Amino acid sequence: MTTRRFLQLDVFAPAPGAGNPLAVMLDADGLDAARMQAFAAWTNLSETIFFLPPSTGGADYRIRIFTPRMELPFAGHPSVGAAWAAVEAGLALPRGGRLVQQCAAGLLPVRVEPAQGRLQPSVRSPHARVRDEPAPDWLLAGEVFGARRGPLQPALWNNGPDWWLLELADAAAVRGWRPDMGAIAALPGNGKLAVFAAGDDGADLVVRGFAPGVGIAEDPATGSVNASIAAALHRAGRLPGHAGRYLASQGREIGRDARLQLAVDAEGEVWVGGPVHAVIRGTVDW
Numbered sequence: 406m407t408t409r410r411f412l413q414l415d416v417f418a419p420a421p422g423a424g425n426p427l428a429v430m431l432d433a434d435g436l437d438a439a440r441m442q443a444f445a446a447w448t449n450l451s452e453t454i455f456f457l458p459p460s461t462g463g464a465d466y467r468i469r470i471f472t473p474r475m476e477l478p479f480a481g482h483p484s485v486g487a488a489w490a491a492v493e494a495g496l497a498l499p500r501g502g503r504l505v506q507q508c509a510a511g512l513l514p515v516r517v518e519p520a521q522g523r524l525q526p527s528v529r530s531p532h533a534r535v536r537d538e539p540a541p542d543w544l545l546a547g548e549v550f551g552a553r554r555g556p557l558q559p560a561l562w563n564n565g566p567d568w569w570l571l572e573l574a575d576a577a578a579v580r581g582w583r584p585d586m587g588a589i590a591a592l593p594g595n596g597k598l599a600v601f602a603a604g605d606d607g608a609d610l611v612v613r614g615f616a617p618g619v620g621i622a623e624d625p626a627t628g629s630v631n632a633s634i635a636a637a638l639h640r641a642g643r644l645p646g647h648a649g650r651y652l653a654s655q656g657r658e659i660g661r662d663a664r665l666q667l668a669v670d671a672e673g674e675v676w677v678g679g680p681v682h683a684v685i686r687g688t689v690d691w
Contacts, residue, residue, distance in 0.1 A: 406690045407435065412490055413450075413685035416482040417626040417655075417663040421682045424663045425626035425656070427486040428453035430689065431494050433469070438476065444691055445471035451621050452483045456496060464507035465497035465515075474619055479510035479531050479565025481628010481665075481677045488515045488526035489681040510565045516676070527666065527678025530632035533564035538593050544571060550585055552578040555602060557641060562633040564675075567594030568614070570630075570637055576605040579613055580658060590617040599630040601653075608654035608664070609645040610634070625656035626663030632675040635667045644669060 410431035418424025428448040433441065433455035445453035452470055459467045468487045470477045477483075488504060491497040497504055504515040506528065514529045538561040547554060555572030562570055569592055573579050579602045590596035596618015604611045612634065614627040624630075631653050638644045645651045649669040656663040668676040 407432075408688050408690050409433065410494065411685070411687050411689040412683055414486045414490065415682045415684050416486040417628070417665050417679035418682050419662065419664055419680060421684050423656075423661050424679075424682075425482045425624065425661070426450050426684070427483055429486065429490050430455045430691075431490065431496070433457055436691070438469075440691065441469060442471055442476070446473045449473055451624055452477070452480055454483045454487050456487070456491070459507050461507060461512070463505055464512055465504045466491045467507040470508060472619055472621075476509070477566055479508060479513070479629060481528070481530065481630075481632060482626055484508065484513065484515075484528040485526050485628055485678055486681055488517055488528060489524060492517055492524055493683070516678070520680070523680060525678060525680055527668070527676045528628070530629065530675045530677055531564045532674065533562050533633045533636035536561040536563050536567065536594065540569070541592070543588060544569065549573075550583060552582050557637060557643075560637070561594050562637060563594075564629055564633050564636070566629050567597060568630045568633055569594065569598040570634055571598060571600045573600050573602045575602050576611045578602060579611045582613065584615055586615070586617040586622060589615050592618065595619050597630075599627065599634065601634050603645065604652075604654055606654065607652070609651035610653040612653050612655045613658060614655065623659050625659060625661040626665060627655065628665065628677040631655070631665050631667055632677045635669055635675045635677075639669045639673060639675070
């Protein structure tokens, strides 16, 4: 039995308890995929990450990302949390506020910058693309589970994971939405759907993410889906906020208050970031 350093972080959280928890195993060398998957299932969090030595030049650190059921090539809150943990644990030293993360999606640029006296990471998402998958009739209706649709056509987007994106008419429709989880779970692309609309209470966008197809009824804060939404709105010429930057709110409906910072750069690439807090520090025997 090997004792390994462990963290549990709260990502996209203005204060501990407001964001999305992330399990972090800092010393995962020697674990195979089956043992990582078993640990991720045991933590029962939406994602667990495992730090490993980089296997290619140019990477400052390498992670593998697991849900309780599967490995992911990329996910937003694990990548933002990983950047924070890599610096905090001394696994990587930023050069000019920059790092490079290696994961199954490839090499991803990372910014680590001070904000309100804390390091705040942001990660460049893999390029988001629309999948050639027809939407079911119920998703194309003028009203979806009692809420009016917004102008953006529903579509399946991918930037590592697949997410269906559905714009609703306004923030109240998003916050009060009562979806049919069975219908969402049956969607192609592992049964995941995000709804969004123009924001409220200081946020430019309000977002909710439902993933019953992978065992997560509603996610508190989802970096990958927010990055795909930013890509979709940018393509439509409807990016909110100012100068390519905006703030998204997610998780309030399940007792959180996550704040995700999105930015679209001059090349049209999407960066997602936000505050990170360490809630648990210790070791695990696995």
